Amino acid sequence: MRFETDAIHAGQEPDPTTGAVVVPIYATSTYAQESPGVHLGYEYSRTGNPTRRALEIALAALEGVREGSAGGAVATSSGMGATSIIGYTLKPGDHVLLPNDAYGGTFRFFARVLAEQGVEWSAVDMTEQRLVRTAVRPNTRVIWAETPTNPMLRLVDIEAVAAVSKEAGTILVVDNTFATPFLQQPLALGADVVLHSTTKYLGGHSDVVGGALVTRDPDLFARLEYLINAAGPIAGPFDSWLVLRGLKTLAVRMQRHSENALKIAEFLEAHPSVMTVNYPGLQSHPQRDLAARQMLTGGGMISFRPHGGIEAANRISTATKLFFLAESLGGVESLIEVPASMTHASVDGTALEVPPDLIRLSVGIEHVDDLLEDLDRALA
């Protein structure tokens, strides 16, 4: 089936016992067995739960991994829960290559938490294949890419980095949270694992925290399933249900997020109070050809720097009324934030530092004219 259809049907057959068209929330920790070890496929809800299973089948399908193929998805308690599962595949002395503008929490996990366990890391500008190739070390096990990057909205050529990863025999993990599988399909471009914070666009309504990992590789999938059960950061049944509900409208939401964001990016670019605008859908984006090749549309995230420095950034981000001043992204409502003092405070003083006057917008699906008027007032 095509994307929009899979989003509504993959893993979501009517419930066999009642015919319910929506996958029920299986709020149960355990399952009755017919005789010791003989059961209907579920034994304990950390190991497997039907609501989570439905979400995993749907997520895998959306990333191009069909039910019945050897790969699949694991749904985790949060995006960081998914990241921590990748962490468990590493041992002391292994090296992780990070992008130099990774999500702040990803950076904190590898550079602070795993570094204490003896896992090495370094960060590189992944927008150039040459730089990635030079940064790979003999002990590199994982290359971590994020595209579009947060909050600079730069793009990484997934195919180019996948080629380096194959040469080096490493595992390429692509954090696809910003683009979503509707706009970009990293596995088809050569990535080994896709990571999601389903908290963002996949859930889409700012009412759940969750994550996922998806792979086509049967051995890797078996390892991820083993680790999620062994370590335990699973998505609960209600959270899985909320994400499933969100997935159904992902395609239409992403279309509207992108349309609104493009209009807002063009408006900002023409505004005298704005110095620079970062948006992959803009003609002025330095990687617009890559954007056209790799992404369906530019997505819903924009960052920009106003004239007037931090003071101006703080003033604008507190002056909007529709754009709530808040962390996170990907919900139906518009959000505004200053990454350096909010989401990216943990990268302060490192190679991943972001400009202190940068403002990030998560453009929602409200009427675009209301959003434009709100920004226009705040910029005045």
Ligand SMILES: *Cc1c(COP(=O)(O)O)cnc(C)c1O
């Ligand atoms: C939010 C986010 C994460 C972490 O996900 P949580 O669900 O908050 O744990 C990872 N990567 C990106 C790009 C994110 O935006």
